[in-house]
Amino acid sequence: MDLTLSRYHQARLDLVSGIKALVGYQISPKVRARYEKWAADNAVPEAKLRDRAFLGGQVGRDPLYQASRGLQRITQEMMWREVAAALEAQRRELESDLDRVVSGNGSLTLDPSLKLPAYFTETEFHLQPGGLWRDPLTGPIYEIGVQHFNLHRFGKSGAEMGLALLQAVAGRPVTRFLELGCGPGYKMYPVLDAYPQAEANGIDLSAALLKYAHRRALDHGKTVHYRQMNAEALDLPANRFDLVYNMILLHEVPVAATRRILREALRVLEPGGLYADLDLPAYRDLDPFTAFMMDWDTDNNGEPFWRGYHELDMKQEMIDAGFTDVRFVQVTSDALKNQGNYQGKWSYRVVLGTKPRAAS
Amino acid sequence: MSAPVPDYVADLPKTELLRIIVALSTEVYAMADRMRGIEDILAARGIDLASLDAPTDPAAFDEKRKRARDDFVQRVFGSLTTLG
Ligand SMILES: C[S@@+](CC[C@H](N)C(=O)[O-])C[C@H]1O[C@@H](n2cnc3c(N)ncnc32)[C@H](O)[C@@H]1O
Numbered sequence: 001m002d003l004t005l006s007r008y009h010q011a012r013l014d015l016v017s018g019i020k021a022l023v024g025y026q027i028s029p030k031v032r033a034r035y036e037k038w039a040a041d042n043a044v045p046e047a048k049l050r051d052r053a054f055l056g057g058q059v060g061r062d063p064l065y066q067a068s069r070g071l072q073r074i075t076q077e078m079m080w081r082e083v084a085a086a087l088e089a090q091r092r093e094l095e096s097d098l099d100r101v102v103s104g105n106g107s108l109t110l111d112p113s114l115k116l117p118a119y120f121t122e123t124e125f126h127l128q129p130g131g132l133w134r135d136p137l138t139g140p141i142y143e144i145g146v147q148h149f150n151l152h153r154f155g156k157s158g159a160e161m162g163l164a165l166l167q168a169v170a171g172r173p174v175t176r177f178l179e180l181g182c183g184p185g186y187k188m189y190p191v192l193d194a195y196p197q198a199e200a201n202g203i204d205l206s207a208a209l210l211k212y213a214h215r216r217a218l219d220h221g222k223t224v225h226y227r228q229m230n231a232e233a234l235d236l237p238a239n240r241f242d243l244v245y246n247m248i249l250l251h252e253v254p255v256a257a258t259r260r261i262l263r264e265a266l267r268v269l270e271p272g273g274l275y276a277d278l279d280l281p282a283y284r285d286l287d288p289f290t291a292f293m294m295d296w297d298t299d300n301n302g303e304p305f306w307r308g309y310h311e312l313d314m315k316q317e318m319i320d321a322g323f324t325d326v327r328f329v330q331v332t333s334d335a336l337k338n339q340g341n342y343q344g345k346w347s348y349r350v351v352l353g354t355k356p357r358a359a360s
Numbered sequence: 361m362s363a364p365v366p367d368y369v370a371d372l373p374k375t376e377l378l379r380i381i382v383a384l385s386t387e388v389y390a391m392a393d394r395m396r397g398i399e400d401i402l403a404a405r406g407i408d409l410a411s412l413d414a415p416t417d418p419a420a421f422d423e424k425r426k427r428a429r430d431d432f433v434q435r436v437f438g439s440l441t442t443l444g
Contacts, residue, residue, distance in 0.1 A: 004415030011393035013418065014425060015386050018433040026441045034444075063443040070378045071440075078382065144418045152421040
């Protein structure tokens with residue numbers, strides 16, 4: 001698929017991400033510096049700093065903070081609008097390209113009877129209009145939008161999360177794996193490249209994203225079996241995979257769904273198989289300012305389940321779901337170089353757990 | 361003596377003003393970029409403007425483009441970084 005944009009539209013997108021960069025690299029560090037000075041000058045205890053309402057009362061008054069939040073919200077909305085406008089001229093060709101049955105390796109199995117959960121259909125995640133399913137061009141729009149959202153930090157191929165996951169999985173042998181909530185699918189490519197002999201499977205709720213993932217995989221010579229399913233109730237046999245993982249899926253679902261997903265992951269893993277959840281760390285593992293700044297997305301960036309996930313005790317959840325050998329691995333992002341959106345030193349957290357050999 | 365100027369827009373949400381500034385600067389930036397492109401083309405090859413809309417790869421971000429953009433953002437929004 002040809003996803004190149006005209007110079008005119010690319011310029012519009014460049015400007016929008018330029019303002020995001022101004023917020024991320026210039027304004028946010030100053031907001032943090034003022035916060036740090038205030039916290040030190042007043043010897044504010046950590047418990048107070050972790051009180052969001054209290055911190056909001058302080059940081060929220062800073063005009064720099066207000067400017068950064070206004071700009072963040074506006075540019076996020078503009079970003080999606082600009083991407084969609086940029087692709088509009090190609091819409092007909094792109095849609096028919098996505099619908100065209102192309103023979104090749106791998107497969108795509110859609111389930112038009114699948115009931116999509118309300119938390120999924122009713123949320124415009126990251127403020128993407130139509131959410132992650134309504135627009136047939138959801139996939140291309142998502143991929144281009146995310147590149148600008150991330151300020152191109154994760155490289156042209158967007159491979160960073162996949163590489164981080166591999167670092168946590170640490171070279172263990174894999175013969176058949178499953179990615180839950182695979183979306184447009186490209187973040188799986190490093191895993192495919194690391195395990196070229198393995199059978200690769202991806203599931204997602206969104207038919208639009210899966211169509212794009214399938215088409216993209218064919219274009220890139222990748223062999224993946226994509227199926228439309230709800231990760232909370234997998235239409236897959238038990239004991240089938242030696243690796244099941246998801247990347248930034250669980251912060252998009254309510255806690256009750258996370259619990260069902262963990263149980264399903266355990267069921268479809270073979271005994272001794274590994275489950276991995278890659279996401280950003282829990283608030284409690286971040287400094288109070290970074291946690292405060294991150295939490296903004298819950299109410300302002302189409303992330304209603306963000307706070308719930310980042311406050312969850314994932315170790316306990318994994319144990320309750322039946323996993324053993326539960327542990328966290330922190331992978332520091334090379335691309336971020338400690339310059340994340342809020343200048344926090346965050347990296348990825350990978351939660352790992354094993355299916356007990358005695359369980360089935 | 362000129363008539364005093366009341367704050368006609370006192371109750372206009374500032375966020376809406378910011379939205380207009382961002383939208384306007386996008387328009388201006390896109391035009392400025394287009395002008396640069398025209399100048400490049402004219403300088404290099406006469407008046408062949410067709411390549412002005414040569415497709416770009418959104419996944420790639422070249423340094424020259426980034427510098428021009430960051431300079432522009434700084435000129436327009438730089439004052440915001442010193443608020444308060
Ligand atoms: C933030 S996106 C991440 C996509 C992909 N992992 C990536 O990093 O590019 C979350 C994905 O999870 C999918 N999703 C959300 N809830 C799901 C569920 N219950 N079952 C399967 N997929 C789900 C969404 O459609 C979306 O593709």
